[in-house]
Amino acid sequence: MTTTTVPAQIADFAHRVRAALSDLPAEEVDELTDGLEADLTESFAEDLRRELPDPAAYADELRTAAGFPRAEETTRRRLSPAEAWTDLVSRVGGSPAGSAVLDFLEAVRPVWWVLRGLVVAGWLIILSGRGGAPVPGTAGEWTLTVLLVVASVQWSRARSRGTWWRRALVGANLVTALAFFPLVGEVASQTVSWDEIDAADYSTGSLVLDGEPVTNVFAYDAQGNPIQDVQLFDQDGDPLTAEAPQYSDCLDADCTTSGALTSRALENGRVAWNVFPLRSVEWAPDEWGVESPVVGAPTRAVEPPLLKVPAVAPLAPAPSAEPMAPPEVAQNNR
Amino acid sequence: MDATQLLKGVLDLAVLAVVEKEDGYGYDVVRRLRAAGLEEVGEASVYGTLRRLYSAGALTSYVVPSEEGPHRKYYGMNDQGRATLAAQRKVWADFTATMEHVLTGEAA
Numbered sequence: 380m381t382t383t384t385v386p387a388q389i390a391d392f393a394h395r396v397r398a399a400l401s402d403l404p405a406e407e408v409d410e411l412t413d414g415l416e417a418d419l420t421e422s423f424a425e426d427l428r429r430e431l432p433d434p435a436a437y438a439d440e441l442r443t444a445a446g447f448p449r450a451e452e453t454t455r456r457r458l459s460p461a462e463a464w465t466d467l468v469s470r471v472g473g474s475p476a477g478s479a480v481l482d483f484l485e486a487v488r489p490v491w492w493v494l495r496g497l498v499v500a501g502w503l504i505i506l507s508g509r510g511g512a513p514v515p516g517t518a519g520e521w522t523l524t525v526l527l528v529v530a531s532v533q534w535s536r537a538r539s540r541g542t543w544w545r546r547a548l549v550g551a552n553l554v555t556a557l558a559f560f561p562l563v564g565e566v567a568s569q570t571v572s573w574d575e576i577d578a579a580d581y582s583t584g585s586l587v588l589d590g591e592p593v594t595n596v597f598a599y600d601a602q603g604n605p606i607q608d609v610q611l612f613d614q615d616g617d618p619l620t621a622e623a624p625q626y627s628d629c630l631d632a633d634c635t636t637s638g639a640l641t642s643r644a645l646e647n648g649r650v651a652w653n654v655f656p657l658r659s660v661e662w663a664p665d666e667w668g669v670e671s672p673v674v675g676a677p678t679r680a681v682e683p684p685l686l687k688v689p690a691v692a693p694l695a696p697a698p699s700a701e702p703m704a705p706p707e708v709a710q711n712n713r
Numbered sequence: 714m715d716a717t718q719l720l721k722g723v724l725d726l727a728v729l730a731v732v733e734k735e736d737g738y739g740y741d742v743v744r745r746l747r748a749a750g751l752e753e754v755g756e757a758s759v760y761g762t763l764r765r766l767y768s769a770g771a772l773t774s775y776v777v778p779s780e781e782g783p784h785r786k787y788y789g790m791n792d793q794g795r796a797t798l799a800a801q802r803k804v805w806a807d808f809t810a811t812m813e814h815v816l817t818g819e820a821a
Contacts, residue, residue, distance in 0.1 A: 422743070
């Protein structure tokens, strides 16, 4: 007898053992299992054993005795997300820098819990459709925010109640983290910046030229001579008002009197800031010591910056051209 | 205390001793170990140990064609193996002496 037929069971067993070792280099597998069939045939024949052992266990014993790591360690089986995460964390934590970072993150974890509550509150405010910045404004919104923050903190502090709880927490964390950035963007866009506030002061209904307030307007006729008492309106019929002065200034070179530009009275009794050029009136400390316009004091004309300006070229005569109709009779300061 | 656990620690020594006495292939070594009294020794453990000792350079190996069946890989000793065996024998002797002392010392 030159060959022994290997029983089918043994062949199958050997095949399974090799499969269990398949993560190892092929060379090694061959070396380990070289005499496998022969040894098994012999032992099977000799032994009273009737059953072959579990191939996986056999392979495991074989590889550990040979000094190889066990199957679970080398096969990159599809780790569940939880396992993959834990694996990553432990590897990062292995390095000194990594573990320092992890320690820091662990320390600021409660900050995240608070932040999470704020993000949820902010989004609820946005969804409620009240407009404005997604930060609590009303008492109700403040209460809601506080409740959400407390709930968020308590949720994380609770002893884990099993995988459902933990998964829900992970899911909530992911969603909140994603929702965080658009929320910040929303807050930023709604919050008025200092630049905007500065600009706003000048832009509320007063004349501004290149960012600088226009305090007075001087008009000249077609010949280039200064004219008085001009009432100005814009294309919508709104008065072009100059900004009312806040402080007084010197009215003459010696500063013997101080004052500021003042409004004009209209015949209908209204006060107008769009009748140019504005005249000045004296300011003096009132009964509280605060400088303010002297009631009833005579107004003085303000020197125009230019005594005369170039004349305007006459229009070319147009055949039966109708001038554009001015808007309806304007009402001052409506 | 299970004898299997104890054996795991000294299997290298046992295998080296068996091979030193006479070259052998995988199952041959198993058979001899069992015959010597280590009935519970696992085959896979022995094969793996043989492979590891060989990789470490403590054993040589050669293939012997067999008349009765497929070729067999035989393992044999070399100088490194002999040195390792001697060293481990000493360790074993010292250890068992110490353990004996510990055990009889308490009893005394």
